[in-house]
Amino acid sequence: FGSDMTRVYVNYSGVIDWEPDYTLTTGCKIDVTMFPVDVQNCSINIISWMTTDRDIKVSASEMDLSSIIADNGQFDILSTNVSEQQYPLSGNPSQLLHTTIFHLYLKRKATFYLMNVVGPISVIAFLCGMSFLVPPESGEKLTVAITVLLSLTVFLGAISDLLP
Numbered sequence: 093f094g095s096d097m098t099r100v101y102v103n104y105s106g107v108i109d110w111e112p113d114y115t116l117t118t119g120c121k122i123d124v125t126m127f128p129v130d131v132q133n134c135s136i137n138i139i140s141w142m143t144t145d146r147d148i149k150v151s152a153s154e155m156d157l158s159s160i161i162a163d164n165g166q167f168d169i170l171s172t173n174v175s176e177q178q179y180p181l182s183g184n185p186s187q188l189l190h191t192t193i194f195h196l197y198l199k200r201k202a203t204f205y206l207m208n209v210v211g212p213i214s215v216i217a218f219l220c221g222m223s224f225l226v227p228p229e230s231g232e233k234l235t236v237a238i239t240v241l242l243s244l245t246v247f248l249g250a251i252s253d254l255l256p
Contacts, residue, residue, distance in 0.1 A: 120196075127255075128205035131170070134196040141189065155194060165204070170197040209251055216244045 101109040120134035155172040173195040178188040223236040 128202040167198040
C-alpha cells in the first residue's frame with residue numbers, strides 16, 4: 093500500500109498513524125442515444141467500509157475541479173454535485189457507514205462531430221440522390237453511383253475510430 097513517500101505520523105506517546113494512499117481510476121457508462129448533442133450524468137460512488145461517521149465528514153456540496161482537470165476536446169463540465177448517504181453498520185447500528193456520491197454533468201462538444209462526420213455524410217447522401225438526375229443516355233449514371241458508394245465506404249472507414 094502506498095509508495096516510498098508514504099507518510100507515517102509518530103505521536104509522542106508512541107502511537108503510529110499510517111495513512112496509505114491509493115489512486116483510483118473510474119469510468120462511467122455513456123448513453124449515446126442523442127449523439128452528438130448529448131448530456132451525460134457521471135456518478136462516482138465512494139464507500140468506506142473501514143471507517144464510520146466519526147472519522148469521515150463531507151462538507152462540500154460542489155467540487156472545485158479547476159486545478160485538477162485538463163481541457164478536454166470532447167466534453168464540457170456543466171456542473172458538479174456531492175451528496176452523501178449513510179448506512180447503519182451491521183455489527184453496531186449506532187455507527188453509520190458513509191457513501192459519498194460525486195456527480196459530474198457533462199455536455200459533449202458537438203461542433204467537431206457535426207463538421208467532420210454529419211456534414212460530409214449529408215453531402216455524400218445528397219450526391220447519392222443527385223445520381224438519379226444524371227440522364228441514362230449519358231452512360232455515366234452507374235459511374236456516378238459507384239463513385240458515391242466508394243466515397244461513402246472510404247469516408248466511413250476513415251471516421252470509424254471517431255464514433256462512440
